[in-house]
Amino acid sequence: MMNGWSPGRLSLATPTPGLFPLPVGELGLSTTEADAVAEARRLITALGDFSCEGLSLACVAGISAAEAAQRLGAVRADDDDIEEIMDDPFSDFDDSLTVVGVTDVPGGCVVSQPWGYIAYAFGVPERLSAGTVCYAMYANPKSGNQGSVARDGGIVESDTHPGGGRVAADESAEEILATHLYRYKAVAYCCARAGLRPTDARSITLQPGMWLRLPERDWWK
Template identity: 55%
Template sequence: MTGRSGDWDSVGWAGWENHADVKRCLDEGADPENWRGGRPLHRAAAFGSPEVVAELVRRVADVDASQGGGTALWEAVLCDRPDNARVLAAAGADPWRTVAGGWSPGRLSLAGPTPDLFVVPEGERGLSEAERATAQEARRLVTALGREHFDGMGLACVAGIDAEEAIRRLEATPVAGEELAELVESPYAYDLDEEMLVVGVTTVPGGCVVTQPWGYGPSQPGVLERLSAGTVCYGLYANPKSGNQGSITRDGVTEAWDLHPGGGPNPDDTPEQVLASYLYHYNAVAYACAFVGLRPTDSRSVDGRADVWVELPDRDYW
């Protein structure tokens, strides 16, 4: 990609809905192939209006040019922008070009809210029964949990054990009454070390959730190691500064960390990982629950209405 991407300076991160502004920049010499080191068409496909996408389509050399392994059409499908996807397909973008994990934009769209987005050509593989069931459960789970989750919250999603067993493993003691009410109402009025020791625990279908609406307590390695004996945990901290941070702990051993649940798929992801990243795009809480097979029926396990509140022993959890 070449050109003077600086000519795009008047179009910020959220400016891709404004057709007049984008057209003016292009008319004044902005490079249609380069915006801050990336492709403007990809950005518009994910966050812009159909009019902006159409404007860029007329000016780029290849509507199916790749960025990070994906096409602009792939971005439009990932971000549930069906109108943008239709503009791109009408301009010649290929819905059935494989992008990541064996998935194409067209096949991935079959698992989303607009399964009729593209005409499926004869002989093209659709969704398997397992993939269809995964998509159906994702829609149910996202609806049950909702999307109103708070920056700064921490979770540990644990497979196969209930709240009582989680409390036993953590050697925690119940907290209740006026002290708990005050902490839940104004957690930042307390000493950091003190507030990080109080967590909520809720039994849900498939296991349990350990939660802390105000901090990273449940996602600490020492907590996850104890909870994961003989099973698997997904830890999540919604870091207000750097975004969602995930980790996987299995039978006391940390398998992966510095993950980004709710983000888009990576080019080298497995087919299952690509599908999960799409179904739970921008919903890290649902992703964490789904990863370990939890099936909560409402949001109380993650929104501060835990079954029981407990205090952890004062020890080093790092």
């Protein structure tokens, strides 16, 4: 048992409900939980399969892409610069690190960088999360997925492992269900926990709503 989740009750959130029996007197999924299960299946299908190694992103609830740009002090990137970066983002990595994509999606917006960590650097989710919440991650090629949660302008959780499939026994019931539903689906997990409902993967890959150039500053501070 973990905060109300027995194996039997958790199995109701899988494609094989009833795999384990419900303990006597234990209820099935609530309407909210059943909706979360349905949304997880929709979201995972909508995003599809893609390689996220080296990707960073910040999923922000309740703000637009234009508001995200303003909070970051960013301006639209030059089209020629973007073309050069697309050819080889590592030829001048210091330069390409200052470029991110930002996309409006239902529920908020996504800031992403397919080739680097800057969307996860703490200064980005901190600025984006003023008055709201931001789930960020970096798919570190060396050590796996690194996550953080920012709320109201400050980091409240760091060194999390989105999509890792493990939770502590004292986690909230909501977090236990989310971790179960999005096991090995780190990007979908971040979107879902921020309340975003993208209909495809364009906000994550190389087709964002617009490309932005970040101002020069230490984004880890």
